[in-house]
Amino acid sequence: MGGKRKRKGQCFYLCAACLIIISLAGCAALKEMKTSRDAREHINTANALFDRGDYEGSLRENQKVISMCDDSPPGDEALFNSGVIYAHPGYPRRDLHKSADFFKKLQRSFPHSPFAGRAKVFMGLLHDNERSKREIEALNKAIKKSKQVDMEIEEKKKGF
Numbered sequence: 001m002g003g004k005r006k007r008k009g010q011c012f013y014l015c016a017a018c019l020i021i022i023s024l025a026g027c028a029a030l031k032e033m034k035t036s037r038d039a040r041e042h043i044n045t046a047n048a049l050f051d052r053g054d055y056e057g058s059l060r061e062n063q064k065v066i067s068m069c070d071d072s073p074p075g076d077e078a079l080f081n082s083g084v085i086y087a088h089p090g091y092p093r094r095d096l097h098k099s100a101d102f103f104k105k106l107q108r109s110f111p112h113s114p115f116a117g118r119a120k121v122f123m124g125l126l127h128d129n130e131r132s133k134r135e136i137e138a139l140n141k142a143i144k145k146s147k148q149v150d151m152e153i154e155e156k157k158k159g160f
Contacts, residue, residue, distance in 0.1 A: 036074075039065045043074050046081055055091045076110035079103075080119055087122065100126050 046061035062078040062085075069075030083102035086095050103119035103126075110116050 035068055039068050039074050043077055050081065050085065053090065055085050055088065059085055071109045076106055076113040076115045079106040080115040083119060083122060087126065096126055096129070
């Protein structure tokens with residue numbers, strides 16, 4: 001008779017432990033769902049602010065998502081949106097290097113995201129833009145130097 005009681009007690013503790021584990025797992029899942037829902041709301045707000053031209057407000061909302069989601073969606077979309085904002089010609093604090101940094105982080109953290117492919121396209125455009133700027137600067141230097149040489153030649157002609 002003593003053996004039966006011991007088993008009933010073990011069964012009770014086992015059932016209690018299972019219930020605790022299930023409830024903790026359920027709480028974690030609920031918390032994850034709430035975080036995902038909140039992040040999606042911030043993304044929607046960020047997109048609406050972007051459409052109205054409120055780039056600073058959109059960046060703030062995207063930053064909230066990035067800090068909430070770490071390396072899980074919709075963090076990929078928030079990184080992409082931030083990169084687009086920093087590349088946008090209408091954004092007064094436009095910074096193509098920051099834009100590229102967001103796209104690089106997106107590609108590293110979310111290599112299989114549909115936004116990673118888009119970020120790759122943007123990175124190519126930013127790279128081409130930077131190369132074109134350097135070529136124009138080099139051309140402008142050559143033109144300036146050529147003008148300087150022309151002026152020196154004219155001065156020498158006047159001296160004769």
